[in-house]
Amino acid sequence: MGTPPPPHDAADRLPLRERKKLRTREALVVTALERFTERGFHGVTLDELCDAVDTSKRTFFRHFTSKEDVAMAPLQDLWRAFLADLETREPTRGPLMELLQDALLGALDGTPATDWPHRVRLSRRLAAENPSMDAHGLRFCQDTSRAAVHVLHRRFGLDAADDLRPRLAVDLLVAAFHYALDSWTSLPGTPTRADLATRLRASCAALPEALTLTTAPAP
Template sequence: MATTDAHVPPGAERLPLRERKKLRTRQALIDTALELFSERGFDGATLDELCDAVEVSKRTFFRNFASKEDVAMAPTQDLWAAFLSDLETRETGGGTVLAMLQASLLAALDRMTDEGWARRVRLSRRLAAETPSMDAHGLHFCDRTARTAMQTLRRRLHTEEPAHDLRLRLALDFLVAAFRHALDAWVSLPGDPDRRALAAELGTAFTAIPEALTFEATPTPA
């Protein structure tokens, strides 16, 4: 599992050589981890084996990731990092908070231009489905991301009112729920669906949110 062809993200060619090397090493760790864990199971491959395969030290690994779960879930975590970055600068006003959040997530997805990203996400999701520690890690990451997004929204919307906090958190919860549904639907698609297919599933899930809130609890006639 060589590291020589590890992909450097778009725009990275403008970075200093040292930073490009760091990005290559990080990407090689992600790619190799997902291959190893998929072949042997998450618990079947050790951190030592991963570092040996990439020819880096554990110290280098921990400069990039906090744990095996962290490296295995990096593809979706990178998406949410891009989401938080977009949310910091997205124009406010003229729409709902939920629409703003949805636009930021779709913009973040547009930034995942590495052609291998979609495959990495699918590998990661399949591993998470059979690995309880990854599932727990994902929940913790989701909560941490939501808290960061809350802080950003409070600051940018100049609000600290408890009632507003509840509404902001519910908007974030709607966003996350729609994303999870879209991701599950996308992973189950036949073939090798790309990020555009994921964007389409997100669009479907976003459209269903207001419909779900008004869906009447009336049995369908037999």
């Protein structure tokens, strides 16, 4: 799944070599999103992207698997941070959905880039125009969901392999996040991480009633 970039305060304490790697990765993400937005996803070759950052394709592939991967890095880094939070969160007794929501909110709060909201919006626009990015995102989402369920079974006392509820809970969280993300992306101006967190909380709060919502014949 890869490792999310560390928060700024942690990044400052990294060895020089690791800080250089992090700066190169950041430059690749920022440059890719800018160039893809200006010239189109297919209008920028990998060679051109690497030349713009003054790095090699070999270095690029140490960080990313493809153009789709670098273009979707902002949201993928969020979900990697979510998995990292689950790996380190203190196991306690309580509702699973609350634990998952808190882990995702913690990951959102810890996203290191100050311009992360802008990067996400650029990435979302590109994905809407390029089916290959959408397909890449779907595969990443499936892999992340499976990884999250694995952590839940291993660390949080959910041992029954045939229990569908952990996977369904993760899928509900993903659905709530995507609804929150869609509404956040459509906001005018420059919405913030706090705005996205507010919408995520509202989406998660609506889940219980969504599951018990009843239908009736139309008048």
